[in-house]
Amino acid sequence: MTSDEAAALAPSAERVGLPAIFRVFLTLGATSFGGGVVAYLREALVERERWLDGETFLAGLELSQILPGLNATNMSVYVGERLRGAPGALVACLGMMLPGTIVVMALGILFTGGGRVMNVSTVLVGVGAAAVGLLLATTWKIGRPVIQRATDVAIIAVTVAAVAYFKLSLAVVLPTIGPVAVWLYRPRAMDRLRPPTRGHETPK
Amino acid sequence: MLVLQVLAVFSLLSVLAVGGGAAVIPEMKHLTVGVAPWIDSQQFGAIYSLGQLAPGPNMLMVSVIGFHVAGWVGALAALLGFFVPSGLITFHVGRVWDRFEANPWRASIARGLGPVTVGLILAGTWSLAHTVMVGHGPVPYGVCAIVTLILLRIKLNPVFLIIGGGLTTWIASMLGMPAC
Numbered sequence: 001m002t003s004d005e006a007a008a009l010a011p012s013a014e015r016v017g018l019p020a021i022f023r024v025f026l027t028l029g030a031t032s033f034g035g036g037v038v039a040y041l042r043e044a045l046v047e048r049e050r051w052l053d054g055e056t057f058l059a060g061l062e063l064s065q066i067l068p069g070l071n072a073t074n075m076s077v078y079v080g081e082r083l084r085g086a087p088g089a090l091v092a093c094l095g096m097m098l099p100g101t102i103v104v105m106a107l108g109i110l111f112t113g114g115g116r117v118m119n120v121s122t123v124l125v126g127v128g129a130a131a132v133g134l135l136l137a138t139t140w141k142i143g144r145p146v147i148q149r150a151t152d153v154a155i156i157a158v159t160v161a162a163v164a165y166f167k168l169s170l171a172v173v174l175p176t177i178g179p180v181a182v183w184l185y186r187p188r189a190m191d192r193l194r195p196p197t198r199g200h201e202t203p204k
Numbered sequence: 205m206l207v208l209q210v211l212a213v214f215s216l217l218s219v220l221a222v223g224g225g226a227a228v229i230p231e232m233k234h235l236t237v238g239v240a241p242w243i244d245s246q247q248f249g250a251i252y253s254l255g256q257l258a259p260g261p262n263m264l265m266v267s268v269i270g271f272h273v274a275g276w277v278g279a280l281a282a283l284l285g286f287f288v289p290s291g292l293i294t295f296h297v298g299r300v301w302d303r304f305e306a307n308p309w310r311a312s313i314a315r316g317l318g319p320v321t322v323g324l325i326l327a328g329t330w331s332l333a334h335t336v337m338v339g340h341g342p343v344p345y346g347v348c349a350i351v352t353l354i355l356l357r358i359k360l361n362p363v364f365l366i367i368g369g370g371l372t373t374w375i376a377s378m379l380g381m382p383a384c
Binding site for chain 2: 028031070078093097099100103104105108121122125127129130133134136137142146152157159167170173174181182183185186187190
């Protein structure tokens with residue numbers, strides 16, 4: 001068996017070097033834009049480097065979405081940890097954050113230091129408006145597969161009302177709505193939701 | 205001490221950021237604009253917009269808020285505060301996550317928190333829209349609508365739309381359109 005085949009079969013069997021982890025995440029941190037980090041991550045980690053199989057990637061993504069923090073940095077930590085433990089998590093996360101931090105700080109200093117070259121604020125209004133559009137499109141893409149039943153619409157509506165209308169803190173919203181939503185989808189309820197007509201299952 | 209306050213505020217935001225960056229926008233605005241108050245609403249909108257021009261995770265702009273409050277140490281405190289706590293949680297949970305693969309509650313948590321996350325992101329989008337678009341005339345609304353429609357129809361690197369949006373309002377203001 002060639003090393004290529006071995007790598008394809010057992011993606012994380014080979015010990016990956018810390019510089020390689022840093023380099024790959026640095027590239028990701030410098031090239032991914034506008035919340036599309038997940039697609040870049042999958043392309044780099046699963047397809048190009050073969051550090052993870054698709055299933056592990058999805059498990060990590062699910063974890064990143066459940067836990068607090070951004071998908072991009074949570075995935076860096078998760079993947080880095082799998083490859084090389086704590087040092088791996090650290091260099092992956094640093095690589096992911098470094099390019100963007102340098103750019104945003106440079107822009108920030110330029111902006112707060114006057115920015116007389118052109119009227120910065122009129123540019124930023126459009127940038128912000130485009131960012132809202134980007135968020136709307138992202139929400140639609142995330143939301144469409146999630147909304148399957150009236151329960152989902154109700155949970156979304158209650159959450160939006162709590163935050164946007166009643167201005168409740170997330171410190172209140174998360175510990176209340178979160179457990180209720182999970183309870184609504186508790187394992188027994190999930191069993192009942194499972195479609196009864198599945199070919200390979202014996203009918204009850 | 206101001207730096208410690210920055211660290212504390214962003215650490216709190218870090219552990220509350222279920223659903224990612226957009227989900228925590230209302231809380232971040234409340235804590236940095238309403239409670240502290242370190243910056244005004246307009247600055248918050250401008251700094252968030254700046255962050256969109258940078259690659260990588262989209263909340264790196266917390267460093268600019270920290271810089272605004274307490275210089276370079278403030279920038280570092282904001283970054284550490286916002287990214288270390290959630291990073292540590294992911295690190296430790298990630299190590300045991302596989303062990304729960306067969307546990308039915310894992311699917312329940314993912315399924316239940318899905319719509320909560322969507323709700324939080326929607327509320328964050330609403331808050332951001334209010335901050336960056338209201339009071340600047342009709343052009344930003346047009347930019348927002350066009351960007352949304354384009355992204356729903358074709359696969360395109362959003363950075364072009366972000367820059368295009370910025371150029372649109374800039375040109376509009378040059379042409380003397382209202383209140384940009």
